[in-house]
Amino acid sequence: MSINLKELISLVKTLEVKVYRDQAPKNTLFPYVVYTYIGTENVWSGSRVYRKLPLYQFSLFTTGTEKELTSLEKLLSTNQVPFSDFSSIQFQENDKTVNNFYTQIRVVEDE
Numbered sequence: 001m002s003i004n005l006k007e008l009i010s011l012v013k014t015l016e017v018k019v020y021r022d023q024a025p026k027n028t029l030f031p032y033v034v035y036t037y038i039g040t041e042n043v044w045s046g047s048r049v050y051r052k053l054p055l056y057q058f059s060l061f062t063t064g065t066e067k068e069l070t071s072l073e074k075l076l077s078t079n080q081v082p083f084s085d086f087s088s089i090q091f092q093e094n095d096k097t098v099n100n101f102y103t104q105i106r107v108v109e110d111e
Contacts, residue, residue, distance in 0.1 A: 015033075041053040055104055
């Protein structure tokens with residue numbers, strides 16, 4: 001299913017987590033989602049760009065475990081939003097282990 005960025009953000013917000021672009025404000029409580037622009041794929045028709053398909057990374061930052069991904073994965077799957085497999089990295093913040101579970105999602109450009 002094709003979805004634009006605005007619709008995707010609205011969909012993720014139904015999980016009742018805060019959603020930020022590029023970076024969350026300092027001292028934001030976990031969990032929250034941050035999305036970041038990666039690049040754009042152009043779909044060509046003849047010698048013209050027919051459609052642009054931006055790619056975004058969506059990251060769930062949490063002090064919890066991968067079990068917290070279940071609701072996000074279910075939401076995306078139920079709404080037929082294609083996404084890459086989730087990966088994770090860990091870091092320390094204020095003596096807490098924070099997990100960044102991230103995926104990439106390609107959207108259609110808003111027209």
